[in-house]
Amino acid sequence: MKRNVQSLVCTAALLAAAMASLTACAPLLIGGAVMTSIVATDRRTAGSQLEDEAIELKVASAVRQGLGERVHLNVTSFNRKVLLSGEAQTQADKERAEKLAQSQENVNSVVNDLAVMLPSSLAQRSKDIVTTSQIKAAFIDAKDLQVNTIKVVTERGVVYLMGRVTAREAKRATDIVRGISSVVKVVRVFDEISEDELKRLSQPPLSK
Helix, strand or coil: CHHHHHHHHHHHHHHHHHHHHHCCCCCEEECCCCCCCCHHHCCCCHHHHHHHHHHHHHHHHHHHHHHHHHEEEEEEEECCEEEEEEEECCHHHHHHHHHHHHCCCCCCEEEEEEEECCCCCHHHHHHHHHHHHHHHHHHHHHCCCCHHHCEEEEECCEEEEEEEECHHHHHHHHHHHHCCCCCCEEEEEEEECCHHHHHHHHCCCCCC
16 A cells, blocks of 8 residues: 555656646746645635635735746745745845735735745756655655645755644654655744644534
8 A cells, every 4th residue: 555655646746747847937836836735634714725825826926026037936825824935036035025925915924934046946846846745655654644734845855844733743744754865954834733622623513
């Protein structure tokens, strides 16, 4: 079973890498450079998920209008917390991107991790796609994590983890990611919940 999962992940990674090479000219990406999430097991409400999608669109549009191709920006929103990752040509561009993101409706906070440097190469972005796929496969193999509750974004080997998780889950996920050879650094952007809150969220809804 483990081998089948890894085979499927590798196939998906190769397909995603091919798509990345076709769309590499786009300076802005929504939902992260390399991100996976399934609505069915997301611990946010359906309304919050839709709101986060709208925030990603608005932030991406605002930065595109304000900075054009001076940034290669990836926007990921979770519970109104916005992660900016990618590259900006100057420190001023980085700061401007953060201000534009913060000014958008419903944004509570912004984590600005844009690197001041030239945009990453196609080879690096393809490598990041494979890294994210390896991480998701490792989460599945771990069996003590609800894999689709954690968003994974990878930029130049830096892995960002987002989601509503307990301290136990956060540590477990971080330890797994650090075990992937291509990972340079792990940045946790989690919303921490208690074990009691996790139990409540895991209970099936009462039937009417």
